[in-house]
Amino acid sequence: xxQLLESGGGLVQPGGSLRLSCAASGFxxxxxxxxxxxxxxxxxxxxxxxxxxxxxxxxxADSVKGRFTISRDNSKNTLYxxxxxxxxxxxxxxxxxxxxxxxxxxxxxGQGTLVTVSS
Amino acid sequence: xxxxxxxxSVSGAPGQRVTMSCTGSSSNIGAGYDVHWYQQLPxxxxxxxxxxxxxxxxxVPDRFxxxxxxxxxxxxxxxxxxxxxxDYYCQxxxxxxxxxxxxxxxxxxxx
Numbered sequence: 716x717x718q719l720l721e722s723g724g725g726l727v728q729p730g731g732s733l734r735l736s737c738a739a740s741g742f743x744x745x746x747x748x749x750x751x752x753x754x755x756x757x758x759x760x761x762x763x764x765x766x767x768x769x770x771x772x773x774x775x776a777d778s779v780k781g782r783f784t785i786s787r788d789n790s791k792n793t794l795y796x797x798x799x800x801x802x803x804x805x806x807x808x809x810x811x812x813x814x815x816x817x818x819x820x821x822x823x824x825g826q827g828t829l830v831t832v833s834s
Numbered sequence: 835x836x837x838x839x840x841x842x843s844v845s846g847a848p849g850q851r852v853t854m855s856c857t858g859s860s861s862n863i864g865a866g867y868d869v870h871w872y873q874q875l876p877x878x879x880x881x882x883x884x885x886x887x888x889x890x891x892x893x894v895p896d897r898f899x900x901x902x903x904x905x906x907x908x909x910x911x912x913x914x915x916x917x918x919x920x921d922y923y924c925q926x927x928x929x930x931x932x933x934x935x936x937x938x939x940x941x942x943x944x945x
Binding site for chain 2: 750752758759760761762765774776777810815818819820821822823824825826827
């Protein structure tokens, strides 16, 4: 069974940093593109970033470009999202998701981790 | 405001058929990119419901169906059940934004 388990969320002040992790199991992690998607009550679902299986290619939404960095450690079957210069509008539940292909469907999703940016 | 437009809410009685739309533009749905649909039950993560416009993943009942035409897509649910009460999101790719885009979601209420 494919499983994704996020961790690392929490409360952080504006301008601060946080690193999210997503532990994957049940599939060949190194062969799968992965994405981060966030959800806020006001804006619904928003794709944040994607990374190829080899980590050779990365993609970002304009809203996070230059502030967030996606990476992966295939030896640990783990996906990461380094978030710097955090803003109030980054407050959301962050999900990791397995991509069928680049910019394709997401299946499955992790359970999500809440990031709150507030002073 | 989401790139893909969905109605905020739809409702129906048990056993009825409901449909919900997902309207895009020439840079996403109208450009031929696939539309995928997700169901999000309260307090849970989104779950893939329909992929590539009209295909159901294993385990999804055939009461759920999807279609696409022009710059829009639709999700239909027949034989509505109380357990179908959830939020539904459409997703596609947008060439102008060079990224994945979602609809704002439709809340389905089973009366």
